[in-house]
Amino acid sequence: MKNFRDELSQRERDVVGDEWAGGLPVQEGRTPRIRVGKNRWFDVLLILPIGFVLLITAIAVAKGLRGMPSVQHFISEYPGLSLPDGAKEHAGLPRWVAWQHFFNMLLMIPIMRAGLSILADHPRLYWHRSSVPGSEWFRMHRAVPPETLYTAKDDSVTLPPGVGLPSRRHSIGLARWWHLSMDSLWLLNGIVFYVLIFVTWQWHRLVPTSWDIFPNALSVAIQYASLNWPIDHPWVGYNALQLLAYFVTVFIAAPLAFITGLGMSPALSTKFKWISRFFSIQLARSIHFFVLLWFVFFIIVHVTLVVATDALHNFNVMYAGNNGHGWGGFIIFAISLAILVFVWVSVTPLTNRHPRIVQRVGFAMVGPFQKLFEHVDSKPGEYTEADISTHFWKNGTYPKSKEYSELYDNNFEDYKLQISGLVENPQELSLADLRALPYHDQITQHYCIQGWSGVAKWGGVQMSTIVDLVKPSPKVKWVVFYSFADGSDGGLYYDAQPIEQMQYHLTMLAYNMNDETLPYGHGAPLRLRNEVQHGFKMVKWIKGIEFVENFSDIGSGWGSYNSDHEFFGYRQSI
Numbered sequence: 001m002k003n004f005r006d007e008l009s010q011r012e013r014d015v016v017g018d019e020w021a022g023g024l025p026v027q028e029g030r031t032p033r034i035r036v037g038k039n040r041w042f043d044v045l046l047i048l049p050i051g052f053v054l055l056i057t058a059i060a061v062a063k064g065l066r067g068m069p070s071v072q073h074f075i076s077e078y079p080g081l082s083l084p085d086g087a088k089e090h091a092g093l094p095r096w097v098a099w100q101h102f103f104n105m106l107l108m109i110p111i112m113r114a115g116l117s118i119l120a121d122h123p124r125l126y127w128h129r130s131s132v133p134g135s136e137w138f139r140m141h142r143a144v145p146p147e148t149l150y151t152a153k154d155d156s157v158t159l160p161p162g163v164g165l166p167s168r169r170h171s172i173g174l175a176r177w178w179h180l181s182m183d184s185l186w187l188l189n190g191i192v193f194y195v196l197i198f199v200t201w202q203w204h205r206l207v208p209t210s211w212d213i214f215p216n217a218l219s220v221a222i223q224y225a226s227l228n229w230p231i232d233h234p235w236v237g238y239n240a241l242q243l244l245a246y247f248v249t250v251f252i253a254a255p256l257a258f259i260t261g262l263g264m265s266p267a268l269s270t271k272f273k274w275i276s277r278f279f280s281i282q283l284a285r286s287i288h289f290f291v292l293l294w295f296v297f298f299i300i301v302h303v304t305l306v307v308a309t310d311a312l313h314n315f316n317v318m319y320a321g322n323n324g325h326g327w328g329g330f331i332i333f334a335i336s337l338a339i340l341v342f343v344w345v346s347v348t349p350l351t352n353r354h355p356r357i358v359q360r361v362g363f364a365m366v367g368p369f370q371k372l373f374e375h376v377d378s379k380p381g382e383y384t385e386a387d388i389s390t391h392f393w394k395n396g397t398y399p400k401s402k403e404y405s406e407l408y409d410n411n412f413e414d415y416k417l418q419i420s421g422l423v424e425n426p427q428e429l430s431l432a433d434l435r436a437l438p439y440h441d442q443i444t445q446h447y448c449i450q451g452w453s454g455v456a457k458w459g460g461v462q463m464s465t466i467v468d469l470v471k472p473s474p475k476v477k478w479v480v481f482y483s484f485a486d487g488s489d490g491g492l493y494y495d496a497q498p499i500e501q502m503q504y505h506l507t508m509l510a511y512n513m514n515d516e517t518l519p520y521g522h523g524a525p526l527r528l529r530n531e532v533q534h535g536f537k538m539v540k541w542i543k544g545i546e547f548v549e550n551f552s553d554i555g556s557g558w559g560s561y562n563s564d565h566e567f568f569g570y571r572q573s574i
């Protein structure tokens, strides 16, 4: 029996530098574009001049409207403020609002930047789960080239410096730690906020309680657009438009961010099949992006208006807890801004210099949730033949070894799958041996961590059949899959999977794809399917399987090639 561990790279990568991901060169994408019709692309940057023209027009129209007696009458009837009972007695913002507002700002920065890095790893958005090239409604890249072996990694783009977190191309492993760990703090902050506003009187400031909110909001819109600011008493209550904007942000956008985030999880999607049938990962990902757009739009307008309307007073109300016009609130604001700027400029260098720390802390914060969602032994039946994607992206680093090409040239006649480790009956199985085992097939959806997805039919042998055959010792906790192919930095691609998932109905070794022999690009002759995990864990071009007690002395000890080299987690159910 061969010892595949010797073929792994033991090199610890400890920084993110030019060698990153096998020296992946910078690849500029394009300015964001939206598809109109079949194949015409609207450059989103055009929104700037168009928006400017619209703004000028809106100002002119609003100024014209305000000259009209009926509009003047409307504005005096609905001046813009719709104060709930008790507003005067409960005037002022408590200190906890100031703190939560600060934490919210602080967390939003790494969340949004890391989110953009994740988007840049598959710079296209679709409505349909099949992610067919050309069907995307949004992209920040050129059209997908027709080369058959073009991979999703080839397709990733570099963001302008300072935008992404981290800013390297294809640094999704680290970006996800930032995104998910800051998300959990942000959710915590949000839950505390929900609880506090509803146990105090504060929710009245954010939840409309009277229908006159709508005419008042219209009135405020006309007043803002005519550059004649509406009456403003932030100490007592927000104007109607402001209140609606806050309501949407707190009670619609924020929960939607959470729900659509979970909607991208392979484990949850295979569990909650009927939801995922219409609420597919790509719909979730697109809506998640709209939530980002809303937040960006909100932040720009919010900050502009805070500064453009009685700035010192506004700062006092928010930060200093007083209704005055002194400099106190501004000073606190300036300090908090300095902290934000410091965080902005230091997170990327910190991540590039200490990626292992980011991985460890991220895993400590998010790992328990990811583990929780792994315990879903899904049953088949989610998709039918009609759902099979017409295009299925390829990904990863192709096998280049002589060993592999000789087997390939001989149609895998001499292929032997070596199954070893802590088992009673080690095996060497040819493809004929594998085909003689009970056949299993399933139509399932693939979730690449980069963001694309697709449905395919996989045929082969369930891992539970293999487990029955080799009889692992009770000590076994992990099952390691070794590939013929190296990873992008050299050394075999491998991945460790929890033993309990090998008993799941949908965990299998596939030698067929869509009723044909598994093609080279998708992992010939044999690849893994484990439907509660992201795609990177499904090793292609498998040459060996080892049952082990732990993986700490395999490779650099982080549980998978991508965890060793690109700081992924070894559990990735979300």
Ligand SMILES: Nc1nc2c(c(=O)[nH]1)N[C@H]1C(S)=C(S)[C@@H](COP(=O)(O)O)O[C@H]1N2
Pocket (backbone or CB within 6 Å): 392, 393, 394, 395, 396, 397, 398, 447, 448, 449, 483, 484, 485, 486, 487, 493, 521, 522, 523, 535, 536, 537, 538, 539, 540, 541
């Ligand atoms: N040996 C090996 N297996 C691999 C990879 C790789 O780079 N090397 N990439 C993984 C990733 S990131 C994904 S998304 C899936 C893609 O499978 P597909 O090419 O069949 O779509 O394979 C996984 N298996």
Ligand SMILES: [Mo]
Pocket (backbone or CB within 6 Å): 395, 447, 448, 449, 450, 535, 536
């Ligand atoms: Mo992937």
